[in-house]
Amino acid sequence: MKTKIIALLLLISCSSIAQDKMITKTGSISFEASVPSFEEVKAKNSGVSCVLNTQTGEIASLALMKGFRFKVALMEEHFNENYVESDKFPKATFKGKIENFDISKITTTATNYTIKGKLELHGKVKDITISAKIKKGKDGMEIVSDFTVNTDDFDIEIPSVVSKKVTKKVNVRFEFVLK
Template sequence: MKKYLLLLFLNSCIISFGQTKLIAKNGSVTFEASVPAFEEVKAKNDAVTFVLNTSNGEIASLALMKGFRFKVALMEEHFNENYVESDKFPKATFKGKIEGFDYSKITSTAKEYNIKGAIEMHGKSKEINIKAKISKKDNGVQLQSNFNLNSDDFDIEIPSIVSSKVSKKVAVNLDVVLK
């Protein structure tokens, strides 16, 4: 019995000390490619997965393209069929590293970090460098960022008939709490 309790105790210690990854399966990514004076081109995906390695600052995320929801169903259909071709390219991924990240120094006051990595979408990869605010919350670590992407970098064609209504410069906002 003592051996069993000792093994159980050692196993729980290994699990607690070995936990260096924080995960979220409900991160939020919003993008907007609206042009003033035209209908809003905006979508949100609340089921984006994020993983943060707290020991070295490596971060990765995965968004299923069909998870983006628009206010107008026809926009969503065009987005999936004509723009990002979701059946052919079902996901967008990001892999990168938070520069100067030290998990032990994360507090409830948001601190700005630089994140370098590569985003892959629509069969193309693009190196990006973004700013993010990171803070500790009661229920985990919050990461928030706003940055821009260009549809041309991912060979996403905007048909000429709507090119004046959809911006090639896409504003991206992400908000996630990792646990």
């Protein structure tokens, strides 16, 4: 009897802890560094992990650099070997907090929130502040954001031979459905 009560208490405590976190392993991050009149420089990674602590609003995300897919295989190769040096810097991470986050106020109507944190990319860390839309969707809580990253902030060099074809101001979009 004592064992059953302890097992029941453990089960209840584990389930209440698990509800404090929402997660996805299939989030997406896309970016575009195209310049008008030149070939599109755009990629997407659909295997991005994200965890949200619903009690504190703390959020963390991880993207493997080799997970980005381009339309042109040669661009993907150059991205991994020459720009982000994926073998040396295999991942990008973000750790931050959603300001004034209260899960009880999330509805099916998207609301703008500010997220502040640290983005680590190419071995460099930068404080960033972004705006994100958050809402309840049919498959979970949806978080979507569009923001810009400057390649200079992360020591990502763009060779002079392609500098007119690739912008240093990279448009980034992430889409997460957390469950």
